[in-house]
Amino acid sequence: MDVPSGRKRKFLVVVDKTPECHVALRFATRRAQHTGGHVTLLCVAQPGDFQQWKGVEDIMRDEAHQAAESLLHNAAKTVNELAGLVPELVIEHGRPADCLLALIRRDHDISILVLAAGTGKEGPGPLVSLFIGPGMPLIPVTIVPGSLSDAAIDALA
DSSP states (O other): OOOTTTOOOOOEEEESSTTTHHHHHHHHHHHHHHHHHEEEEEEOOOOOOOOOHHHHHHHHHHHHHHHHHHHHHHHHHHHHHHSSOOEEEEEEEEEEEHHHHHHHOOOEEEEEEEEEEEESTTOSSSSHHHTTTTOOOSSOOEEETTTOOOOHHHHHH
């Protein structure tokens, strides 16, 4: 995928509470730093499925949004401390896979999705599985082993 002249490519990272998120974040940050790119951080707010009272549903949505903001700000701080970059922050509401695909379709400057594979017995993770299936991906995907150390990531990126 060619990036039009004058545009910097964006490395997209999905920010969540998984241990491997740190690996993807560090790898994308170092790649952006070494290639003159940008980092876009996506966090999906997932409120619980509670539909009996509108007021309770709104409170749960607000709490999910605040939790997503907190995760994004911590990740943005990491990006800034590692590389002096100010990442783009995106909060979406819904299912992570749906929100991720919608963002990729909407933002044509995103050129690489960086995911870290889970290290547990559950497998690589739902997003990694999504992008290795038929008909995917919409953009190049870098899947980083979730068990890499910071030093190994820095050497690779």
